[in-house]
Amino acid sequence: GDIAAGKAKSATCAACHGANGISPIPMYPNLAGQKEQYLVLQLKAFRDGERKNMVMAPMAKPLSDDDIANLAAYYASLDPVGK
Amino acid sequence: GDIAAGKAKSATCAACHGANGISPIPMYPNLAGQKEQYLVLQLKAFRDGERKNMVMAPMAKPLSDDDIANLAAYYASLDPVGK
Numbered sequence: 001g002d003i004a005a006g007k008a009k010s011a012t013c014a015a016c017h018g019a020n021g022i023s024p025i026p027m028y029p030n031l032a033g034q035k036e037q038y039l040v041l042q043l044k045a046f047r048d049g050e051r052k053n054m055v056m057a058p059m060a061k062p063l064s065d066d067d068i069a070n071l072a073a074y075y076a077s078l079d080p081v082g083k
Numbered sequence: 084g085d086i087a088a089g090k091a092k093s094a095t096c097a098a099c100h101g102a103n104g105i106s107p108i109p110m111y112p113n114l115a116g117q118k119e120q121y122l123v124l125q126l127k128a129f130r131d132g133e134r135k136n137m138v139m140a141p142m143a144k145p146l147s148d149d150d151i152a153n154l155a156a157y158y159a160s161l162d163p164v165g166k
Contacts, residue, residue, distance in 0.1 A: 023118055023121075025118075026118050026119065026120040026121065027118070027120045027121055027124055028118065028121060029117060029118055029121045030116065030117055030118060030163070032163075033113065033163060033164070034112060034113055035106055035108075035109050035110070035111065035112055035113060036109065037109040037110045038106075038109065038110055038111060038112045041110055050135070051134060051135075052133070052134075080113070080115075080116065080163035080164050081116070081163050081164060
């Protein structure tokens with residue numbers, strides 16, 4: 001995926017997952033440095049309802065496959081310690 | 084949770100999630116430095132079938148609440164870059 005495009009798309013995500021991909025909320029996961037393919041699988045699972053989550057469903061619903069690839073590339077590219 | 088007890092319990096997990104919590108397998112997530120509460124929620128969801136995954140279901144099934152608390156504490160305590 002395209003990291004820059006993913007960053008542009010990530011504005012909404014930052015509220016819960018942190019501007020640097022480290023979540024400020026204990027029940028929401030850090031995404032910084034996570035496995036790119038894992039992120040793609042989870043976003044598709046949320047989008048398609050295979051993985052049920054009331055917060056993530058509306059977030060993932062409008063995403064295209066490209067959006068998902070770009071978001072996954074972006075978060076995978078972030079420093080795992082959030083620097 | 085108890086980090087040492089979590090580490091003892093994590094032998095099976097290391098195969099897919101890495102001895103240092105950084106997964107060697109692209110479709111499996113890194114756990115090192117992840118949010119403790121998030122990890123507890125996911126392990127319980129896998130155990131109770133709320134989150135469906137054919138690989139994780141048998142892994143989580145036998146875990147007690149204490150096991151889950153200890154595993155979550157252990158992985159949350161690991162260095163996010165796996166050092």
